[in-house]
Amino acid sequence: MDYLEIANSPSMWLVCAPIVVLVLAIVMVFYKKTMQIAEKAGISREDCRKAFRTGIISAIGPSVAAFVVMLGLMTAVGAPMSWMRLSVIGNANAELLHAGLGADAIGQTIGSKNYDINGYAASVWGMSIMSISWLIVLIFAPKATQIQNKFAQKDSHLLALVSISSMTGIMSYLTMQNVTAGWDMAVAAAAAAASMLLLGKTSSKLPWLKEYHLGIAMLLGMIAGSVTSQMFG
Amino acid sequence: MENKQSSKILNNPLPPEVYVNEYHKPSIRIGTVFYLVAFVLSFLPAVTLWAVYDTIPSFSQIVSVAAAIISASIAWWIVEPISYFTVLGTAGTYMSFLVGSMNTRIPCAIAAQSVTDSEPGSQRGEIMATLGIAGSVVTSVVFVSLGAVCGSFLLGNLPETITASFQYVPAAMYATMFAGTIGKRPDLIGFGVITALLLLKFGVLVIPGSLLLLTNVVLCVLFGLFLYQQFHRI
Numbered sequence: 018m019d020y021l022e023i024a025n026s027p028s029m030w031l032v033c034a035p036i037v038v039l040v041l042a043i044v045m046v047f048y049k050k051t052m053q054i055a056e057k058a059g060i061s062r063e064d065c066r067k068a069f070r071t072g073i074i075s076a077i078g079p080s081v082a083a084f085v086v087m088l089g090l091m092t093a094v095g096a097p098m099s100w101m102r103l104s105v106i107g108n109a110n111a112e113l114l115h116a117g118l119g120a121d122a123i124g125q126t127i128g129s130k131n132y133d134i135n136g137y138a139a140s141v142w143g144m145s146i147m148s149i150s151w152l153i154v155l156i157f158a159p160k161a162t163q164i165q166n167k168f169a170q171k172d173s174h175l176l177a178l179v180s181i182s183s184m185t186g187i188m189s190y191l192t193m194q195n196v197t198a199g200w201d202m203a204v205a206a207a208a209a210a211a212s213m214l215l216l217g218k219t220s221s222k223l224p225w226l227k228e229y230h231l232g233i234a235m236l237l238g239m240i241a242g243s244v245t246s247q248m249f250g
Numbered sequence: 251m252e253n254k255q256s257s258k259i260l261n262n263p264l265p266p267e268v269y270v271n272e273y274h275k276p277s278i279r280i281g282t283v284f285y286l287v288a289f290v291l292s293f294l295p296a297v298t299l300w301a302v303y304d305t306i307p308s309f310s311q312i313v314s315v316a317a318a319i320i321s322a323s324i325a326w327w328i329v330e331p332i333s334y335f336t337v338l339g340t341a342g343t344y345m346s347f348l349v350g351s352m353n354t355r356i357p358c359a360i361a362a363q364s365v366t367d368s369e370p371g372s373q374r375g376e377i378m379a380t381l382g383i384a385g386s387v388v389t390s391v392v393f394v395s396l397g398a399v400c401g402s403f404l405l406g407n408l409p410e411t412i413t414a415s416f417q418y419v420p421a422a423m424y425a426t427m428f429a430g431t432i433g434k435r436p437d438l439i440g441f442g443v444i445t446a447l448l449l450l451k452f453g454v455l456v457i458p459g460s461l462l463l464l465t466n467v468v469l470c471v472l473f474g475l476f477l478y479q480q481f482h483r484i
Contacts, residue, residue: 051380067362073389096398097398184431
């Protein structure tokens with residue numbers, strides 16, 4: 018029997034589903050909890066909904082991009098495992114690497130002729146082992162919260178300062194990493210940044226458009242990058 | 251200007267104890283329960299293959315896979331939560347690391363804050379970032395599910411120029427956030443760009459790749475603290 022028949026079988030769909038449901042459940046629980054505390058803090062429901070909608074809209078671009086990489090994973094390990102693994106931890110390239118490492122351990126190569134049900138099982142183990150990283154977050158998050166709150170009690174300026182400084186550290190590093198990866202990347206980044214700044218000018222006249230700024234700027238960046246690579250690539 | 255900014259930050263709507271007891275502590279409890287359940291559930295397919303189809307790698311093979319994956323990734327597993335925690339907040343950290351793709355979570359957290367004019371590091375800022383992350387997770391799950399059900403069909407029908415353009419998403423995404431932050435603290439962003447370029451050009455020769463981002467974050471925080479101490483800049 019071809020391993021893909023098993024990999025795409027109803028029973029695999031069934032056992033991959035619970036974790037996807039769990040992800041939606043944690044979002045619902047945290048959404049509710051956050052809305053409660055927001056209400057207590059006197060923050061308007063309208064603002065909260067706006068933040069939630071902005072998250073929904075802004076994630077469309079990268080989610081569609083992830084879609085493209087997903088196909089490679091699906092042809093290798095079938096749809097159900099891809100569905101499950103990309104709903105958690107969610108990086109198709111890393112998953113493909115882990116699936117490959119799993120197959121490698123029993124002397125098989127993903128995508129090659131000798132890759133069979135045993136290789137597939139080893140790949141599934143390889144991808145599942147990635148979940149160990151959650152244990153680190155389990156230990157880390159409560160500690161970090163504690164430290165952060167001690168900071169905040171001492172001087173609330175400090176917490177704001179550390180937040181904005183970390184943010185600029187992340188932003189500048191990731192942007193420069195992409196900008197230095199090639200001319201087309203640099204043009205895509207520059208076009209997206211310029212669009213964002215220009216869109217920012219419209220926010221007093223068109224406040225409703227604000228939630229779409231990130232999406233629009235990203236789209237313009239993608240177009241600029243593609244045009245550059247078509248013209249000079 | 252400085253006074254206005256600082257009063258906004260200090261003006262957290264809830265007393266810290268209330269906020270911690272009614273938001274952070276329940277978030278930690280919720281996160282812990284969900285993570286433990288998710289951990290068990292994530293091995294369900296592997297166990298099913300063993301129970302139903304009688305295929306399982308030998309114990310030593312599983313150990314060797316685990317060793318390869320853990321040694322390749324452990325540095326990231328430790329560095330990423332530290333680097334991103336202050337941006338994501340407590341509940342946001344639990345959601346983001348369960349679902350992954352920080353490339354999506356961080357921008358959505360920041361976008362949600364900026365759309366609602368919320369200061370990072372304030373209670374309002376954390377609440378808005380958490381809601382932004384929650385929204386982004388919904389989108390991710392919807393698209394991944396669509397992809398699983400009809401991905402090969404959809405992708406087969408997309409022209410190549412469109413699929414190729416998705417490689418620019420990360421560059422464009424970070425640049426938009428960069429543009430969003432530059433007006434707030436041009437001094438910090440300028441410093442971050444210089445250190446980032448130095449790290450990418452020279453730091454990469456001496457510092458392990460997994461520590462480069464964290465190094466840049468630490469340098470920016472130190473510079474921010476220095477400016478605060480010397481000039482009381484917030």
